[in-house]
Amino acid sequence: MPELPEVETVCRGLAPVMEGARFLRVEARRPDLRFPLPKDFKTRLEGKTVVALGRRGKYLLADLSSGDVLLMHLGMSGSFRVRSARKEATPGDFHHERSKDGAHDHILFAMSSGATITFNDPRRFGYMDVIPRAELEGHPLMKALGPEPLGNAFDAAMLAKSLCGKKTSLKAALSDQKVVAGLGNIYVSEALHRAKISPRRKASTLATQSGAPTERTRALVEAIKAVLRDAIKAGGSSLRDHRRTDGELGDFQHAFRVYDRAGEPCPTPGCKGKIRRLVQAGRSTFFCPACQR
DNA sequence: CCGCGGGCCTGAGAGC
């Protein structure tokens, strides 16, 4: 499911019911998601207060009063659902309405804010871990992460430097979380189209020999920031799995310019091209061969 | 060191 805008949407939905609240009860209905959960998962959370909830790339991070951090990743199909239970809890409260009888509701958090939070993940590519705050920086999944695309540090100079010398395609390079953290299959296609750059172009061509940015590099950085901001504003994209934590759908899928639009006319004003789908590194890419160069 | 393809899971939708 989720790329940066969807994870940010989830973060904003969870923050009001998690920040400042305690875990009253934690239930892990299976011992593993993508990886085994820590054996003391439940006890390291119960009774602890969430000091702050944040996002890094596609990861959600909950700082706990114990000094631990709860790390959460949604994989392809993970979603959180919040029920602010004022009424008596019923079995239905724990269920995503799209799943039958709470199938794939793997983790439940009952918070002192009164909210029940359910993590549902059919494909189980999602991930949770609890680690000491001090180990976060050195965590194998964190330390390799590139810059936040919406941060000030992510600019044309920085992007040029990391693309310089890369023989791979721009599609593959931008999908690499080490280059920039948070883009995935949808937003790479969308950003490249906005910047009028071909996904097949070699990554190294977005920098000069010495690693300086070009006009294209600047256009791409602006396009990445713009598409992510627009998508966050729309509450992310809902294709199959993504929902806001209140169950509502995101809206950004209606604003896709190329993603999943093979055969449609290119939306660039004045462009006569037709959107094409191609496969790169085993994943679909959508682009307009006429205006993306 | 780097890039690619396979694999991890389940479900939805198309085609027969």
Next chain:
DNA sequence: TGCTCTCAGGCCCGCG
């Protein structure tokens, strides 16, 4: 109706 096949918003690992 039901089977089979393909594809899906992510990412790790092993291979060449």
